[in-house]
Amino acid sequence: MSETAKITGINGPVVYVKGKQQFRVAEMVLVGKQNLVGEVISLQKGMTTIQVFEETTGLRPGDEVTSTGSAISVTLAPGIISNIFDGIQRPLSEVAKQSGAFISRGVNIPSLDEKRLFQTHITVAPGELVYGGKVIAEVPETPAITHKVMVPPHVEGKVISVVSDGEYTIKDTIVVIKDRDGKEINLTMTQEWPIRISRPIGKRFPASMPLVTGQRILDSLFPLAKGGTAAIPGGFGTGKTMTQHQLAKWSDADIIVYIGCGERGNEMTEVLEDFSKLVDPKSGNLLLDRTVLIANTSNMPVAAREASIYTGITLAEYYRDMGYHVAIMADSTSRWAEALRELSGRLEEMPAEEGFPAYLASRLSSFYERAGYVQNLNGSEGSVSIIGAVSPQGGDFSEPVTQNTKRFVRCFFALDKSLAYARHFPAIQWLTSYSEYLNDLAPWYAKNVGNNFMDYRNEILRILTEESKLNEIVKLIGSDVLPDDQKLTLEIARVIRLGFIQQNAYHASDTYVPLPKQMKMMEVILYLYEKAKSLVEMNMPMSLLRENPIFDHVISMKYDVGNEELAKFDTYKTEIDKFYQHFIETNA
Structure with a gap:
């Protein structure tokens, strides 16, 4: 049964609820008459603090806040690839049909199309033991990607019935299992997973092979490993976005997750239009057939910007669990850090350097450390590589976001404005860039390219x-x-x-x-x-x-x-x- 409470204070995207409530930290709540999506971020004696992922104009004290009993989560099922979402996984194409060019408040539509039929091939049989991560069905999601429907983590049991191969929606039951307690569990193609919790893995491997990009300065001088982390810092106009475009198009990752976090709306529009037209050089299909786009522009609510990178990396981990190599382009983590700073200021927290919250470093580390080359629960191998753009004001690499990012990434591709203005692209300055993967990747280069x-x-x-x-x-x-x-x-x-x-x-x-x-x-x-x-x-x-x-x-x-x-x-x-x-x- 959902709990309700009354709003007693509003400060921008931050809402306060007084009194003894049954809310939990990180729980998703619905705020006001329009059911705006929010998240509980602080619980004190007699006070609950909520950040709202939508514009709070029009809210007033006395409006109700309703608990949902679950954390902010993403829906994981066929239909993610080639889709365009906002920071909390609302499909922008469906939002546009409902509310026009701008997202109206309180839009409540499913993240994925629940009526679309997918041709489904069942890969398990009655009597078979299944466990978390086990592939139970395969769906050709796009011409480039086969979606592998998996048993949710922490679920196991014996298959007692399966459907025949055919067309099903993501909500249809395709496999029924009986767990150790004798309880029957209906498995569909859909999972829900909280965005702030990383998905479980079998084990993590050290870096051993490069993410080949086809860009000489990267592959030869400053290589990035599959499952590795890299930062691309640079001032305005130095080519951060274009460098990420090249990596998205040419790197040998199976799937690209592009997160436009706090960038200008017209620039993000250009990205979306370009990606919809680009042809994947490997398959001849559209590049969008293996790409997920998350658009959270600078004029969208600031709290959703903070959530967008967690949404993106959770989607990446899901496809990694299927055995795919995924590359995340986060553009830009500076705008995400600015969202943290604004929320921190609203919460009246003690500021640290340049007004950023004291926990900036730990938040950055929790994001970058979700990268890695791993063995999944089902025995397959996959990776998540993170390439984050950093936009230091005035191109000053000594500012907090750049300096803290350097602590958690092992590749640093420093863009130089003098090279960019001289039309030297990519404008990566070879004297200030570095890669810490050289020793790890040297055996691979010797074996696969040449000893010299x-x-x-x-x-x-x-x-x-x-x-x-x-x-x-x-x-x-x-x-x-x-x-x-x-x-x-x-x-x-x-x-x-x-x-x-x-x-x-x-x-x-x-x-x-x-x-x-x-x-x-x-x-x-x-x-x-x-x-x-x-x-x-x-x-x-x-x-x-x-x-x-x-x-x-x-x-x-x-x-x-x-x-x-x-x-x-x-x-x-x-x-x-x-x-x-x-x-x-x-x-x-």
């Missing part, structure tokens, strides 16, 4: 670091006074920057580059460096070497060599040998 891959990577980064030091000298006294070996370092660094790191998202051969091609490109660049260095050691002037077109020719190989034409790289080595031989003969 990590050596090439280290040498490329060494040259770029050396260039940075030399540029400080050049700024003071000019480049003419540098010895020729240092001038060569600057020239090869230019080849690396323009020919390897810079990538053109609109070029067919350059928007995505497989790892074997990335290794060949590094090999050719370092081969040129080795030969040119030999000539410089023979006192060949760098001014003469630079006049040769070989340096610009090597830069253009990213366009001239197709992803499947690796044999062409041998011709570049032949040209470099001719370049070397020409100067040897000239010197002789």
Whole structure:
């Protein structure tokens, strides 16, 4: 039986109820005559504090608050993929039909279509023992994804009846089991799961394989592991959203969960329109066939923004439990942290640095630590990788959200506005970015790409670091006074920057580059460096070497060599040998 109480105070999205009540912390409640969705966030003697996920304009003291007896949860069933939800899993397409372009308050519609029929194949038989995570049915949810209907965690028993294969809704009973106490349990395709509690797993594996993105600066220099965590911090206009778009389109994750958390409405509209048109390069189907979008723009209620990332990661964990590799794009965690700050201010909590609540770090950690490569309850393996964008005000990486995020992620892809303004994309600054997965992934690269891959990577980064030091000298006294070996370092660094790191998202051969091609490109660049260095050691002037077109020719190989034409790289080595031989003969 639901409990009711009267509102005694309202402060923005925060509502107060006085008196002795039977509410529980984290319980979902319905507020006011319109049944606005809220959550109990604090219980004190004689006072209950509730955050409301919808606009509270029009509420007044005396309105009723009704308990539901359950936590804020998401509905897990076929129909999630290719859908677009708000922060508390309301389907925006259905909301638009009911209330128009803007979400009206008190919209109460199911998260998923309960009337849609799904072709269902039952995978268990009467007499079979089933347990949490066991797959009991398979449903072709989209052309790209087969939805595996699982027994809810913490449920087990013996199958006593199943339906025949056919079309069923997500609410139809498809399997009946009898638990240890002899109680019959009807299993449908639907589960409910509280968003703030991670789903159970069998065991967690250490990082051992990369999330291949096809972006050279990431795959070769700063790799991210499957089940890993990464942050993409950057100021306005540096390309955070576009970098996440590239990762969503090209990374070798099975499913993408894109969370637009507090971003501008017009930018989110562009994302939604782009995703609906993009073709998945792997399958030829629409990219939306393996994507879930959660849109909670800056003009939507602030409390729902805070909940949106938990909604997104719970959906990701659900598909991970089926054995899929899921990548989450959270854009942006700074807007989520601002929602925390606003709610904290309404609650009159003691502020910490820059007004953020003292528990900012623990909330960030609880989000990022739900990533991982795991063995599921049913024995399958899956992963959740989290790539969170951070939007520090003024591009200041010393602000609290960026600094606390760095504590909990193992990849840091720092975007640089000077690179972005110079039209160098992706604008990831190689001197301030890092990956802590290098040692974990080195055996995988050696086995699957080549034994020299990590050596090439280290040498490329060494040259770029050396260039940075030399540029400080050049700024003071000019480049003419540098010895020729240092001038060569600057020239090869230019080849690396323009020919390897810079990538053109609109070029067919350059928007995505497989790892074997990335290794060949590094090999050719370092081969040129080795030969040119030999000539410089023979006192060949760098001014003469630079006049040769070989340096610009090597830069253009990213366009001239197709992803499947690796044999062409041998011709570049032949040209470099001719370049070397020409100067040897000239010197002789």
